[in-house]
Amino acid sequence: MQPQLDDQMRLKLFTDMLLIRAFEERITQMAHEQGRLPGMQITCHGQEAIAAGVVRAMAEQDVIVTNHRSHGHMLARGVDPGAMMAEIMGKEGGLNRGKSGTLHLADPAHNVLMTSTVVGAAPLLAMGAAFAQHYRQEQAVTCVFFGDGAAAEGSVHEAMNMAAVWKLPVLFVCESNCWAGAQAHDVHCPIGKIADRAPGYDMPGQVVDGNDVEAVYFAAWKFFQYCRDGRGPALLECQTYRMRGHGEHDPQHYVDKDELAAWALRDPIDRYAQVLQNDSLLDSRDVLRQQAVQTVDAAVAFADASPYPAPEEALDHVYANPIGQEG
Ligand SMILES: Cc1ncc(C[n+]2csc(CCOP(=O)(O)OP(=O)(O)O)c2C)c(N)n1
Ligand SMILES: [Mg+2]
Structure with missing residues (x-):
């Protein structure tokens, strides 16, 4: 079977990226307003094509396990932006009733099982989800997102090894964004391409231009089919x-300004706008961008209107058997 990428889907990829960018730009703005957002705010500016391309290539029954840079994955999956924004603000109306904040977002209704911000933990946690899919013969795949820094963690090696030995339906998606905190790629990784490790686990691996949304979509689509066919894991x-x-x-003082400027020229949204304009699918992106901004305005309004959770509810919905109510 060949992947579907009709005009409607192509526009979806584009509007997904616009929504993610608008959402993250708002997070950036609010993060610098005193007292507006609790905790650390980690955004995926520049990585929108990966979220849109991979997530749109998934089937409904497939599952996501994600990391600290999760907003794009969740928005592309169709998670409600208002509930996400409220969660990021720690509000009662949030996805997880204000108890997870930005770093532990989960939305089981959309098969986004969890966000783990323990670097390298997500691939190992994904093993449980993939094992369940395999055991229940669900024809479903677990997609786990992790960074190039995480790839150096022992847990990622264990996950890849186990997934390959047990032929689990896992797509490992490494977002190689040239940095892990303030460490450049070559400081923590002796090889240029993480995907070169795939043969060592007896799984297929591929490097794709992560700023080319269609290239990401096609590569992910192919690997989702591979995993769904029961052939085991793959690494993208x-x-x-x-x-x-x-x-x-x-403030990323350690980043070379010329390098940053060179990558800005490869912006995934600008590039795709050009592609869609050349194919006469897009006149101007201003209207679509404005719609994305309005969606984010509505999300912020919803979140602002939501109360903070009551202190006496702090332990509700945290434990399967709340302390004091065991059995
Ligand atoms: C086990 C562990 N070690 C360190 C950290 C602190 N930390 C959070 S994100 C990060 C860098 C991760 O880099 P990468 O995996 O490339 O993801 P990126 O942030 O680039 O998306 C580090 C070191 C952590 N959260 N967990
Ligand atoms: Mg990284």
Whole structure:
């Protein structure tokens, strides 16, 4: 079977990226307003094509396990932006009732099982989800997102090894964004391409231009089919660039300005706008961008209107058997 990429889907990829960018730009703005957002804010500026391309290539029954840079994955999956924004603000109306904040977002209704911000933990946690899919013969795949820095963690090696030995339906998606915190890729990784490790686990691996949304979509689509066919895991490395600091607290003084400027020229949204314009699918992106901004305005309004959770509810919905109510 060949992947579907009709005009409607192509526009979806584009509007997904616009929504993600608008959402992250708002997070950036609010993160610098005193007292507006609790905790560390980590955005995916510049990495939108990976979220849109991979997530749109998934089937409904497939599952996502994600990491600290998760907003784009969730928005592309159709998670409600208002509930996400409220969660990021720690509000009662949030996805997880204000208890997860930005770093532990989960939306089981959309098969986004969890966000783990323990670097390298997500691939190992994904093993449980993939094992369940395999055991129940669900024809479903677990897609796990992790960074190039995470690829150096022992847990990622264990996950890849186990997935390959047990032929689990896992697509490992490495977002190689040239940085892990303030460490450049060559400081923590002796090889240029993480995907070169795939043969060592007896799984297929591929490097794709992570700023080319269609290339990401086709590569992910092919691998999702491979995993769904019961052939085991696969590794997709999407090469991109982290366009902002590690988080909004980080002014990225250590980043070479020329390098940043060169990557800005490869912006995934600008590039795709050009492609769609050349194919007469897009007149101007201003209307679509404005719609994305309005969606984010509505999300912020919803979140602002939501109360903070009551202190006495702090332990509700945290434990399967709340302390004091065991059995
Ligand atoms: C086990 C562990 N070590 C360190 C950290 C601190 N930390 C958070 S994100 C990060 C860098 C991760 O880099 P990468 O995996 O490339 O993801 P990126 O941030 O570039 O998306 C580090 C070191 C952590 N959260 N967990
Ligand atoms: Mg990285």
